[in-house]
Amino acid sequence: MATLGFIGSGSIGTKLARLAIAAGIDVVMSNSRGPESLATTVAQLGERARAATPQEAARAGDWVVVSIPLSAYPQLPATDLAGKVVLDTTNYYPVRDGTFEVLDTGKLTSSELIQEHLSGSKLVKAFNNISDQHIPALARPSGAADRTALPIAGDDPRAKASAAALIDRLGFDTVDAGTLAESWRFEPETDPFVVPYFADPAALVAASVELSEQIRAGLPPTAMPPQDPGVPLPADRVRTLLAETTRKLPADRLY
Numbered sequence: 001m002a003t004l005g006f007i008g009s010g011s012i013g014t015k016l017a018r019l020a021i022a023a024g025i026d027v028v029m030s031n032s033r034g035p036e037s038l039a040t041t042v043a044q045l046g047e048r049a050r051a052a053t054p055q056e057a058a059r060a061g062d063w064v065v066v067s068i069p070l071s072a073y074p075q076l077p078a079t080d081l082a083g084k085v086v087l088d089t090t091n092y093y094p095v096r097d098g099t100f101e102v103l104d105t106g107k108l109t110s111s112e113l114i115q116e117h118l119s120g121s122k123l124v125k126a127f128n129n130i131s132d133q134h135i136p137a138l139a140r141p142s143g144a145a146d147r148t149a150l151p152i153a154g155d156d157p158r159a160k161a162s163a164a165a166l167i168d169r170l171g172f173d174t175v176d177a178g179t180l181a182e183s184w185r186f187e188p189e190t191d192p193f194v195v196p197y198f199a200d201p202a203a204l205v206a207a208s209v210e211l212s213e214q215i216r217a218g219l220p221p222t223a224m225p226p227q228d229p230g231v232p233l234p235a236d237r238v239r240t241l242l243a244e245t246t247r248k249l250p251a252d253r254l255y
């Protein structure tokens with residue numbers, strides 16, 4: 001019996017929890033507001049799901065998914081996560097997270113920053129470069145001809161292998177993108193980031209430009225990614241995108 005802990009039970013967390021349950025894995029969900037606030041979520045997920053505090057979710061998980069706004073990383077329970085393989089789905093958006101000089105200058109990647117806080121854990125960056133809607137849409141059983149691949153990065157090869165085995169059970173192939181220092185290759189607005197999983201990438205780019213213009217004009221950011229069925233992205237294509245991309249620091253990005 002395996003258990004996947006979740007710190008963050010929002011859009012990404014709940015979609016990954018559904019895939020885990022479908023694969024026969026128990027899930028322990030947590031958020032910032034406490035287990036009571038997750039009653040509906042765990043009822044919808046079914047009997048393999050329970051709600052807990054972040055500390056309890058950390059201790060319960062054979063792996064733990066961290067899927068929170070990056071700005072909340074200092075609150076992650078480092079002691080309870082010690083020794084764990086932690087899958088980090090987070091991305092850095094200064095407009096949402098505030099600014100971090102070490103990230104703005106490229107001194108660290110966002111996953112290196114979290115790894116510094118979780119010094120006893122083995123962080124693997126994963127699921128940060130796919131839109132939430134494409135997690136259920138593109139998951140396929142192992143060996144399916146139209147399987148989609150996701151890049152992963154981490155400093156511990158055994159943790160990366162363990163994360164890859166989990167991600168395979170959840171429905172995706174993986175491509176090793178290197179260490180956490182190299183994980184900039186699939187941070188926001190790089191070539192492998194979100195767009196190539198869209199069936200209609202032009203519609204996403206248009207929405208992103210609109211969002212950027214709203215943010216720069218000080219307007220409420222209402223532009224949303226379009227609904228999209230997704231398109232399978234094979235491992236070879238992910239490898240090419242990772243190899244060819246340039247680094248996108250926040251100053252070079254739309255937002």
Ligand SMILES: NC(=O)c1ccc[n+]([C@@H]2O[C@H](COP(=O)([O-])OP(=O)(O)OC[C@H]3O[C@@H](n4cnc5c(N)ncnc54)[C@H](OP(=O)(O)O)[C@@H]3O)[C@@H](O)[C@H]2O)c1
Nearest residue numbers: 008009010011012031032033067068072090091128131132
């Ligand atoms: N949405 C996407 O398409 C997508 C794709 C790839 C990567 N990501 C990244 O993945 C992360 C999560 O995205 P999301 O869309 O799932 O966000 P979301 O729907 O806003 O969910 C965020 C979750 O984090 C929880 N949280 C916030 N602060 C916390 C804390 N201190 N301790 C424990 N839990 C805390 C929230 O709980 P409360 O509601 O109780 O505060 C909520 O359950 C973000 O970094 C995002 O940039 C998102």
